[in-house]
Amino acid sequence: MTSASTNDIEFRSVSKSYGAVTAVSDINLQVPKGAFVALLGPSGCGKTTCLRMIGGFEQPTTGEVLINGQPMNGVPAYRRPVNMVFQQYALFPHFDVEQNVSYGLRQARPRINAREISRRANEALEMVRLGGFGKRRIHEMSGGQQQRVALARALVNKPSVLLLDEPLAALDKKLRTAMQIELQTLQRELGITFVLVTHDQEEALSMSDLVCVMNAGRIVQLAAPREVYDHPSDLFVADFVGKTNRIAATVETDGSTLRLADGSALSIPGREGLKSGSAILALRPEAISLHRQNGSASGKLSGIVTHRIFLGSSAEYSVAVEGLGDFLVTADRRDLADGDLVEPNERVVLNFDPGAAHIFPA
Known part of the structure; x- marks a missing residue:
């Protein structure tokens, strides 16, 4: 058995079905602590289903998901040491930036006092280089700034694992490249595990330590980006990752x-x-x-x-x-x-x- 001290996330023979449709089939996966992992594959390959099973938004049909060595089957999303940044940032337009970031803290029980909430929210904004923007309205922020607000909101609770569901898809190419660098830098500074879902091969290769290529609900290759590109495991990987x-x-x-x-x-x-x-x-x-x-x-x-x-x-x-x-x-x-x-x-x-x-x- 793999020690909880070496892996933040583990899938043990995990499958997920929706009626007669199998979205994920018998997956075994280990994500080391502090790794930046990209789940890469075409639409319908099962990558988002895997992310949602880590986050607690879906439960496995068979198999077991572990976080920090602890079984998570049946544990609701709000009780897991993870947070998620969605493709659509889901920011509250009627709140200012600080209120958006602190929303999760204000729902915590036992209650956290207002001064501590404000301190932690501003600390999270400093992490994503938005110090001093706390009183701005959401509509006054650019797309890249809104993406960082969503990141700060996810980081303010200090999760063990941060899940990223195609968070750069709505950005233009130049801003996307800048945010790729920002995310890499942030992940290294924080040292927490990032799991990114993307269908963009360039994004996966440029940002992650490990690329998990998926097809038809299965993992076809798990390796460092250079290994996946230079030594594809099969013709599907050679075709999908890069041009061939x-x-x-x-x-x-x-x-x-x-x-x-x-x-x-x-x-x-x-x-x-x-x-x-x-x-x-x-x-x-x-x-x-x-x-x-x-x-x-x-x-x-x-x-x-x-x-x-x-x-x-x-x-x-x-x-x-x-x-x-x-x-x-x-x-x-x-x-x-x-x-x-x-x-x-x-x-x-x-x-x-x-x-x-x-x-x-x-």
Whole structure:
């Protein structure tokens, strides 16, 4: 049995059904104390159901949820050492900022005196860098400031675990990036466990210590962000986390040669356990180098640029390769000989290291 001193949250064979629909199926999960964990997956994968079972808003159909080593089945939300920040911040528009933050303290029993409530509310506002904003009305606050008010309200009761249900979804891209940094900094300063639910892979990879990728009610990979991106456990993870080129291939009987659909062969030495037969080669766009086709250029694949998306310092290209289909390539402008962009309808050469590709059964 895992000690309560090492894990804040534990799921033991947890399933959750709504009638004939199974939302979560036989999940086992351990969240270490002080970790920032992201539950990542497409809509309907079960991530929000897991968050709600931690918070006490749902109860498992089977299995057990533990917080700080204590069983939580049947324990109502208000008796759990957790707080939650919702996607819609649910702030009271008729209260000022301090009244919103202190609302939970004013409901506590036994009662807390007014001076202590005010002190703790302002302390929580200082944590989220809103000191001096206590008397502002909610409609006078920007979207990012309202998000921090909701955070302060969740933190004022000093929970062991903070649950975040897509709290940045309503923010614009620039503000979302700023708030990602704010949340990371706050989590490190407080040292409490954060559990974030998101379908935004960039958000999960940039903010968390651990990424829990879910699909169809199950956990398919639990690992550090870099491990999930660089070494996906299956084709679903490779497709969902980041961008991936999927190339149909066949592993030949020697177990070290891939035959692509256009008949070309790739040597893949050192890949243990590959079985002969149909396979999918998954290749990240940034693992492919792109060069203009000229007298000196040579490469594994030749194709024609069909589309280009300019991203500033880099560009994304869609390249049609005969017999293999379209390839997505991310190219840094500095990697091109003249530093200029490749135009649609230009012929290019693509190079990649087969060792950078992931190979999955078809």
